[in-house]
Amino acid sequence: AQSVTQPDIHITVSEGASLELRCNYSYGATPYLFWYVQSPGQGLQLLLKYFSGDTLVQGIKGFEAEFKRSQSSFNLRKPSVHWSDAAEYFCAVDETTDSWGKFQFGAGTQVVVTP
Amino acid sequence: SQTIHQWPATLVQPVGSPLSLECTVEGTSNPNLYWYRQAAGRGLQLLFYSVGIGQISSEVPQNLSASRPQDRQFILSSKKLLLSDSGFYLCAWSRDGQETQYFGPGTRLLVL
Numbered sequence: 001a002q003s004v005t006q007p008d009i010h011i012t013v014s015e016g017a018s019l020e021l022r023c024n025y026s027y028g029a030t031p032y033l034f035w036y037v038q039s040p041g042q043g044l045q046l047l048l049k050y051f052s053g054d055t056l057v058q059g060i061k062g063f064e065a066e067f068k069r070s071q072s073s074f075n076l077r078k079p080s081v082h083w084s085d086a087a088e089y090f091c092a093v094d095e096t097t098d099s100w101g102k103f104q105f106g107a108g109t110q111v112v113v114t115p
Numbered sequence: 116s117q118t119i120h121q122w123p124a125t126l127v128q129p130v131g132s133p134l135s136l137e138c139t140v141e142g143t144s145n146p147n148l149y150w151y152r153q154a155a156g157r158g159l160q161l162l163f164y165s166v167g168i169g170q171i172s173s174e175v176p177q178n179l180s181a182s183r184p185q186d187r188q189f190i191l192s193s194k195k196l197l198l199s200d201s202g203f204y205l206c207a208w209s210r211d212g213q214e215t216q217y218f219g220p221g222t223r224l225l226v227l
Contacts, residue, residue, distance in 0.1 A: 102164070
């Protein structure tokens, strides 16, 4: 069965420092990959997605992610975090064999930004 | 542009009472619709999805049900709530044939 793993439940980072959130998946083919961000009490906002092509994808809010097939990973990065980046981040994988789009979400990584 | 609405935003209900959460999408037609539940400190669990009016598929057996009476309306219901039904319920939509899902603001349900 397909699964998505976010190994880090909680990350604390200083404002201005770099951030990397890990995401690993288990799936036979190359899935569609997504990163979402959720602020407290809010819905999920799409940061970026990878379908095919260039393995380094740029998203909103200065985030980028790199798809590495050999490692089955899709890690999210930001060179310099802002206090407003404090939120929970979810990696998601789409089983592309169905037209209706069944997403498998990771458990999420909570990011805390300190001054 | 497309927008997705959910209401109510917050709901406190006693155990055993009924439930009805509504989700509507504007600005698109024939969307795929999804209901997720997010329990405290946990990820998202897909509950139901729908690819068209009257077409509902359930991912997790439980005391919840879903209906799609109109093209852009998706309703989550229960006849009798359980304590374990507490959580944050998210509705999402995607275009038929495309893969990005767009989420609503969510409904926080507390069952006491």
